[in-house]
Amino acid sequence: MKIISVLNHKGGVGKTTFTGSTAQALALLGFRVLAIDNDSQHNLSSLLCMGVKMPNIRQVYLSSPSGAPAQLLRSIFKTEIEDLHIITSCRDLCDADVSDPMLLGRSFHSCGLERFYDYVLIDNAPGIDKLQESAIRASDEIFVPTELKQFAVDGLVEMEKTLSARYPDGAKISRIIPNFYRNTIRQNAFIAALEKLFPGKVTGTHVPLDQVFDEVVTEGKILFLHRLYSRGAAYYLKLVHELFDLDEEEIWEKVMARRKQRISEEARERIVNRKEHQESVI
Numbered sequence: 001m002k003i004i005s006v007l008n009h010k011g012g013v014g015k016t017t018f019t020g021s022t023a024q025a026l027a028l029l030g031f032r033v034l035a036i037d038n039d040s041q042h043n044l045s046s047l048l049c050m051g052v053k054m055p056n057i058r059q060v061y062l063s064s065p066s067g068a069p070a071q072l073l074r075s076i077f078k079t080e081i082e083d084l085h086i087i088t089s090c091r092d093l094c095d096a097d098v099s100d101p102m103l104l105g106r107s108f109h110s111c112g113l114e115r116f117y118d119y120v121l122i123d124n125a126p127g128i129d130k131l132q133e134s135a136i137r138a139s140d141e142i143f144v145p146t147e148l149k150q151f152a153v154d155g156l157v158e159m160e161k162t163l164s165a166r167y168p169d170g171a172k173i174s175r176i177i178p179n180f181y182r183n184t185i186r187q188n189a190f191i192a193a194l195e196k197l198f199p200g201k202v203t204g205t206h207v208p209l210d211q212v213f214d215e216v217v218t219e220g221k222i223l224f225l226h227r228l229y230s231r232g233a234a235y236y237l238k239l240v241h242e243l244f245d246l247d248e249e250e251i252w253e254k255v256m257a258r259r260k261q262r263i264s265e266e267a268r269e270r271i272v273n274r275k276e277h278q279e280s281v282i
């Protein structure tokens with residue numbers, strides 16, 4: 001299981017769109033994905049057509065250390081996409097809810113989350129405070145979607161400095177994903193600058209500017225279910241292959257292995273149900 005925080009101290013750079021689209025693409029490729037909405041604006045919950053559920057991430061933060069793992073499992077809900085699950089957020093979520101920034105990460109492990117998921121993606125609010133710290137401490141890696149503007153590039157340098165000063169043992173920025181790409185001379189110059197500042201970290205796949213991301217949100221639809229053939233979805237598939245270094249053959253084997261596992265789980269459930277039924281008849 002790999003845990004990834006999607007972070008950028010700027011708002012409106014595509015963090016939520018990235019988290020939601022990447023989570024959908026990974027799930028459709030056969031991976032088991034848990035998306036966590038760690039932002040009180042709960043945009044990721046809306047993007048995945050879930051709204052606010054109860055319990056949600058806030059109840060996990062408010063739990064006692066011994067109660068948090070069970071609360072975490074109780075807060076997971078299914079989405080319309082098979083194998084994509086979510087822990088939603090809520091309007092009241094705030095930094096003050098986080099009394100221990102290690103609680104989330106510890107709960108992941110104590111509840112044995114690695115048995116159930118291949119990837120956990122955590123969407124964060126802009127800024128770096130306690131909620132983001134919780135996510136960073138729970139994560140293996142940090143992915144940073146960014147717009148291609150001077151302040152954005154300057155901001156990323158600052159952000160990396162802040163992260164390593166505040167959380168020297170925490171997860172590091174491992175990938176930077178250029179968003180809103182239009183292939184202009186100016187944007188390409190910013191990409192070149194980013195590559196110099198963060199060698200090996202900037203993805204070769206740049207997410208194009210595409211209205212489809214706004215359209216699906218406005219229409220309350222899910223990108224990979226309703227606009228699978230859009231340019232935006234195609235680029236996200238490409239991006240996911242690059243980010244997770246996916247090999248088609250490996251994916252296929254994984255999907256087949258999972259199918260076998262599911263069939264045997266279903267068979268087992270049928271047997272158990274039958275037994276319960278017999279006992280209740282007796």
Ligand SMILES: Nc1ncnc2c1ncn2[C@@H]1O[C@H](COP(=O)(O)OP(=O)(O)O)[C@@H](O)[C@H]1O
Pocket residue numbers: 010011012013014015016017018043179180181207208209210211213214217
């Ligand atoms: N590649 C893109 N092309 C066009 N619009 C995009 C793209 N990525 C994101 N958007 C739109 O930009 C806005 C901000 O994106 P969002 O993911 O909410 O950013 P953040 O989570 O960083 O605040 C949203 O309206 C979203 O639909």
Ligand SMILES: [Mg+2]
Pocket residue numbers: 015016017039043124125
């Ligand atoms: Mg967001």
